[in-house]
Amino acid sequence: MSTSRERLLVIGGDAAGMSAAAQARRLRDADDLEIVVLEQGRDVSYSACGIPYWVGGLVTDRDDLIARTPAQFAARDITVHTGTPAIAIDLDAGEVVTGGGERLGYDRLVVATGGRPARPPIPGLDAPGVFGVHRLDDGAAIRAAIDDGARTGLVLGGGYIGLEMAEVLQRRGLDVTVVLADPLPMQLLDDDMGERVCAAMGKMGIAVHTDQAVREVLVDAAGRACGVRTDAGTYDADLVVLGLGMRPEVQLAADAGLALGPTGAIDVDRSQRCREHPEVFAAGDCAQTHHRVTGEVAHVPLGTHANKQGRVAGSVIGGRPARFAGVLGTALTRVGDLEVARTGLCTTQAEQAGFAFRTEVIEATTRAGYFPGAEEIAIKLISEAGSDQLLGAQVVGGPGSGKRIDVLATAIWAGLTAEELAGTDLSYAPPFSPTYDPVVVAARVLSRTEQG
Numbered sequence: 001m002s003t004s005r006e007r008l009l010v011i012g013g014d015a016a017g018m019s020a021a022a023q024a025r026r027l028r029d030a031d032d033l034e035i036v037v038l039e040q041g042r043d044v045s046y047s048a049c050g051i052p053y054w055v056g057g058l059v060t061d062r063d064d065l066i067a068r069t070p071a072q073f074a075a076r077d078i079t080v081h082t083g084t085p086a087i088a089i090d091l092d093a094g095e096v097v098t099g100g101g102e103r104l105g106y107d108r109l110v111v112a113t114g115g116r117p118a119r120p121p122i123p124g125l126d127a128p129g130v131f132g133v134h135r136l137d138d139g140a141a142i143r144a145a146i147d148d149g150a151r152t153g154l155v156l157g158g159g160y161i162g163l164e165m166a167e168v169l170q171r172r173g174l175d176v177t178v179v180l181a182d183p184l185p186m187q188l189l190d191d192d193m194g195e196r197v198c199a200a201m202g203k204m205g206i207a208v209h210t211d212q213a214v215r216e217v218l219v220d221a222a223g224r225a226c227g228v229r230t231d232a233g234t235y236d237a238d239l240v241v242l243g244l245g246m247r248p249e250v251q252l253a254a255d256a257g258l259a260l261g262p263t264g265a266i267d268v269d270r271s272q273r274c275r276e277h278p279e280v281f282a283a284g285d286c287a288q289t290h291h292r293v294t295g296e297v298a299h300v301p302l303g304t305h306a307n308k309q310g311r312v313a314g315s316v317i318g319g320r321p322a323r324f325a326g327v328l329g330t331a332l333t334r335v336g337d338l339e340v341a342r343t344g345l346c347t348t349q350a351e352q353a354g355f356a357f358r359t360e361v362i363e364a365t366t367r368a369g370y371f372p373g374a375e376e377i378a379i380k381l382i383s384e385a386g387s388d389q390l391l392g393a394q395v396v397g398g399p400g401s402g403k404r405i406d407v408l409a410t411a412i413w414a415g416l417t418a419e420e421l422a423g424t425d426l427s428y429a430p431p432f433s434p435t436y437d438p439v440v441v442a443a444r445v446l447s448r449t450e451q452g
Helices: 015-027 048-055 070-074 136-147 160-171 191-204 251-256 303-317 347-352 402-413 418-422 438-451
Strands: 006-011 033-038 078-081 086-090 095-098 103-105 108-111 115-117 152-156 175-179 207-209 214-219 225-230 233-236 239-242 246-248 280-282 331-335 338-344 357-365 376-384 390-397
Touching: 006 015, 006 103, 015 033, 015 070, 015 078, 015 108, 015 303, 048 136, 048 160, 070 078, 086 251, 108 303, 136 239, 152 160, 152 225, 152 233, 160 175, 160 191, 160 239, 160 331, 191 207, 191 331, 191 338, 191 376, 191 390, 225 239, 280 303, 331 402, 338 402, 347 357, 347 390, 357 438, 376 402, 376 438, 390 402, 402 418, 402 438, 418 438
Parallel strands: 006 033, 006 108, 033 078, 108 280, 152 175, 152 239, 175 207
Antiparallel strands: 086 095, 095 103, 115 246, 214 225, 225 233, 331 338, 338 390, 357 376, 376 390
């Protein structure tokens, strides 16, 4: 496209796409750069991470999950077309074809098509009564099913979404069963930490059935999902929720000829630019990135990364150099009162990356032991044998536990050793921590192991 005013065209109107559009607008005014966003759904800039809590009634209004509306973006000279899917990218012509047949030219293109819930080829998985947790309409459909009288819920998968949905369905009064093919929930935790999660779910009254791959979604006479079948038996349910993880949504990019990386996501450099098409950028769950510890390519679909990657792309398009610094896979969730967090490498990932490593697990309390509300906390640290450099961390415990992962992520990001972390000046007051914070205690124990 060649006009006196350049056009930035963005495909996808959520975290990465709107971050890119907003940052480009901050750096270039409307007389210099036209910004157009194509969004296939009816909402933009919404919190998919908040959907479980809207389902559970902790968030009362759907609109509370929407950060900005198309009208608010229009006020900033960003044109958003909702209900407008992009069905093809013509890289040679510099155009995008919409579902309505319109061809829109671009000077710069941001592909922010996001991810899609994993849907393995299981008979019945597409039946009514099987719900993803991806868009606001998904949350509305689950809420409607509960309001219509659903009393039993079945969650497939034990990752972040699976745990969160199990909690909120139980909160809404449903009897909840979780079925997963893995030996334990939260496969990015080590087994000893995952066992703590599984035990806590059992104490909550959530039935967890592990090592059971689903072979079929059962349907009733009306064709609606009514349970699942595994090799071990069948489980009845009024509604089935998918928590099987996310895959990059890259069909549009692949059809256009954009290169995909080994992770299956779009291959980009650290400025989020597609390597063979410098006018095209990709950001968010559809894009490949790199891991800070291993340096290897990675695909970690989290909203934090999507927003940052979109901002990087928007900065570069706006004329300000920027690079995405990589990921540690830091994540935090909860099930009931149990907080679960992780960052860096688990032991399986450390083995795969070729590290010789040491581990330690410590148990402590979130506050001074004598202070009301002190809860149990377990912290596991992983460090490289010999160098003592921190590689990963996991936290499982009661309220007040989870956000300690941020200290651990910062330490790993900065390349600290366990001994250096043990010497850091962390805060203390009885309502918030024992005299020695559990983070410091874990680091000290691990560094002593290294020193022998």
